[in-house]
Amino acid sequence: MSTTSLPSDYFLHRYQFTETNHRDVYPVLQDVVSDSQVGKTVLITGASQGIGKGIALAFAKAGASGLVLAARNVQKLEETKAEILKINSKAKVLVVSVDTTLPEAVSALERTVKDAFGHVDILVNNAGIGGRGLVKDIDVNKWWSDMEVNVKGTFLVTQAYLRLLPADKRGFIGNVGSYAAEMVVPSASSYIVSKLAVHRFTELVSSEHPNVQVVAFHPGSVMSSIVADMSDFAHFAQDKVGLPGIFAVYVCSERAAYLDGRYASCNWDVLELEAKKDEIISKDLLKERLTGVYSTV
Known part of the structure; x- marks a missing residue:
């Protein structure tokens, strides 16, 4: 069966952890x-459009006082900034053009933010x-560019963020992963491969950093320039961009401490997810693991 013949909610249910799934922002969340996030300063990469822009707007709505918007396209970053200031005119918003694959560019970003x-x-x-491309056909530079950007x-x-975070402060990192990491x-x-690495x-x-809460999350199936070029997957993109935005705020809050070092999907219902908190911790769930092997530990 081809992917185009599958219903648009196929993957939503295939990678289901809570009984209830969502495709748009819901009142409880x-x-x-x-x-x-009142009084917090947030750095968001890829904030110029799509999911990244939605994440920036969600943090603004949650009360963040400082936002650093990083991406290559300054014009689009300025558009994101303008929308943020409509939400909170008192927020301090810094726009930084950066290629995150270049160490010198990220070092410059770090200095600017500091x-x-x-x-x-x-x-x-x-x-x-x-x-996209079969392994035997795809150009190595095109293949490797995904690893450069995503990993x-x-x-x-x-690395830059960890240097900017004071040793006596609790930090929060949200990494945009994907359920694609579990697919073939x-x-x-x-x-x-790159999302599995993330x-x-x-x-x-x-x-390595007990004072930093780090969570990887699937941002849903949102229509984007990447998805639009994937004709076999485009019809799955039914999620609204506001959902991963507000879920990013959730995973970067104290309330989501039980997800530290783990993966979660923005489609999962947060109250049902929290009801599984003890099970998630005791069974060490929502992590990448081998199955079907013996262990003496």
Whole structure:
């Protein structure tokens, strides 16, 4: 059966962890994150459009006082900034053009943020890309560019954030992952491998930094320029962009501490997810693991 013949909610249910799934912002989630980021400074990569822009707007609505919007396209970042200021005219918004795959560019971003804010409370690694092509055919540079943006970029910005975070402060990182990491889709190897790496990187950063809450999350199936070019997957893109935005606020809050080092989907109902909190922790769920092997531990 081809993907185009599957119903648009097929993957929504295939990767279901809560009984209830959502495709748009719902009242309970809005209530949970309301005013949760008052006084916080947030750095968001890929904030110029789509999901990244939605994340920036969601943090503004949750009361963030400082927002650093990072991406390559300054004009689009300025459009995001204008919308933020309509939500909160008192917010301090910094627009920074940056290629997150370049160490020198990320170092310059770090210096700019330090000069403007001194530190950053929250990081959302959203910048991402997805190329297509069979392994035997795809150009190596095109394949590797996904790894550069999705993995190297996430690493470099995370490293900068950890330097900006005061040692006595609790930090929060939201990494945009994907349920694609659990799939086998011919012609999508670079995207799948890179998102699997992001999930594992999330767990590793969490283990190294007890004072930093790190969560990888699936941003739903939202229509974007990447998805639009994937004719076999475009019809699954039924989620509203506001949902991953507000879910990013949730995973970067104290309330989501039980998800530290783990993965969650923005489609999952937060109250049902929280009801499974003890099970998630005791059984060490929502992490990448081998199955079907013996262990003496």
